[in-house]
Amino acid sequence: MIAALRIKRVDWLVGITVLSSMLMVWLVITGLDAVVQFLRQLGNVGKNGYTLTSAIIYVLVTFPRRLYEMFGNAALIGGLLGLGGLAGSNELTALRACGLSKLRIALSAMGVVAVLIVGVVILGETAAPWGDQQAQAMQLRLKSNTVGMGGSSGLWARDGERIINAKGWTAKRTGTHSTVQLHDVRVFTLTPDGQVTRFDWAQSAEHDGRQWVMSKVRSTTLDEQGTHSSVAASQRWESHLNPQVLEQSVIQPQYLPMRDLRRNINYLEENGQNPGVYASAFWTRALYPLNVLVLVLCAMPFAFGALRSGGLGKRMFIGMLLAIGWYFLQKAMVNFGTVYGVPPLLANLLPALILALVAWLYFRKYG
Numbered sequence: 257m258i259a260a261l262r263i264k265r266v267d268w269l270v271g272i273t274v275l276s277s278m279l280m281v282w283l284v285i286t287g288l289d290a291v292v293q294f295l296r297q298l299g300n301v302g303k304n305g306y307t308l309t310s311a312i313i314y315v316l317v318t319f320p321r322r323l324y325e326m327f328g329n330a331a332l333i334g335g336l337l338g339l340g341g342l343a344g345s346n347e348l349t350a351l352r353a354c355g356l357s358k359l360r361i362a363l364s365a366m367g368v369v370a371v372l373i374v375g376v377v378i379l380g381e382t383a384a385p386w387g388d389q390q391a392q393a394m395q396l397r398l399k400s401n402t403v404g405m406g407g408s409s410g411l412w413a414r415d416g417e418r419i420i421n422a423k424g425w426t427a428k429r430t431g432t433h434s435t436v437q438l439h440d441v442r443v444f445t446l447t448p449d450g451q452v453t454r455f456d457w458a459q460s461a462e463h464d465g466r467q468w469v470m471s472k473v474r475s476t477t478l479d480e481q482g483t484h485s486s487v488a489a490s491q492r493w494e495s496h497l498n499p500q501v502l503e504q505s506v507i508q509p510q511y512l513p514m515r516d517l518r519r520n521i522n523y524l525e526e527n528g529q530n531p532g533v534y535a536s537a538f539w540t541r542a543l544y545p546l547n548v549l550v551l552v553l554c555a556m557p558f559a560f561g562a563l564r565s566g567g568l569g570k571r572m573f574i575g576m577l578l579a580i581g582w583y584f585l586q587k588a589m590v591n592f593g594t595v596y597g598v599p600p601l602l603a604n605l606l607p608a609l610i611l612a613l614v615a616w617l618y619f620r621k622y623g
Contacts, residue, residue: 278334317387339559468493
């Protein structure tokens with residue numbers, strides 16, 4: 257068994273061919289996506305101090321996320337192009353004549369993907385979330401010049417004579433309505449000369465569709481007689497902070513690293529709320545390597561059959577069809593799970609299990 261899995265010269269041949277095709281496709285589709293986003297950002301130039309330099313920086317800081325998101329498609333199409341090229345030059349036929357099984361050739365191609373995916377996952381947990389936080393801060397400043405984000409210090413906003421700071425936030429959905437819930441909220445009320453006259457701290461704050469409501473509030477006022485404190489289970493918050501702006505600019509669970517997703521899931525579960533979108537995003541990230549590897553494995557049979565007589569366009573077309581079909585299958589299963597209460601882990605795992613079963617049946621019969 258160990259000898260059968262030992263890396264041989266033929267594995268290097270298949271691996272290098274697939275790697276070169278994959279890197280080419282990865283660079284092209286990620287570059288095209290970045291160019292499209294840059295053209296969109298040009299429409300914002302001149303708004304709230306947003307400049308051409310800002311648009312360039314936005315594309316650069318979001319490039320790691322684009323690399324992460326596009327890797328699955330690049331691995332699929334690159335694998336088809338690589339093995340398809342070997343099939344077109346009859347090298348694949350020669351390998352089969354030497355006794356190499358289809359499964360062994362497919363595993364050689366998958367080995368390259370498996371090595372690269374380690375770096376891609378690290379990228380998706382480090383540089384990509386950091387870049388997305390910077391990009392969200394830029395978009396938040398674009399939509400509201402009184403609101404900004406400052407890394408670990410959280411969200412900051414100016415609301416008349418008050419300064420607002422929220423250390424964290426989560427998405428919350430009630431029926432068809434979604435909103436943002438702020439956590440660890442601090443409100444500083446200032447005089448015109450910058451002196452603090454009141455300080456409010458709340459465990460959370462949420463917009464109910466009409467107004468902001470703070471929960472578990474502790475208020476402290478300062479005057480000539482000293483300080484005065486009071487507590488309240490809930491309190492109406494007279495704030496002009498726009499919940500729509502926050503929802504559009506802050507709520508991006510799919511871009512958070514897994515540690516932050518887990519933290520938000522724990523917070524929501526401890527408070528008796530459905531983690532919903534965060535749980536789905538968490539398991540999508542956790543199962544990302546498995547999904548990519550299974551998708552590539554299922555694409556490999558096309559390189560042994562019809563693609564042998566086809567050209568580059570045909571391989572690209574098949575690859576795009578598979579990628580699109582996989583996308584809709586995964587979305588349908590996740591949405592089905594959300595509607596019918598299927599655990600997020602199972603809903604995200606089912607598509608990979610289905611594809612793995614299809615691949616196993618194929619290689620068992622023809623491999």
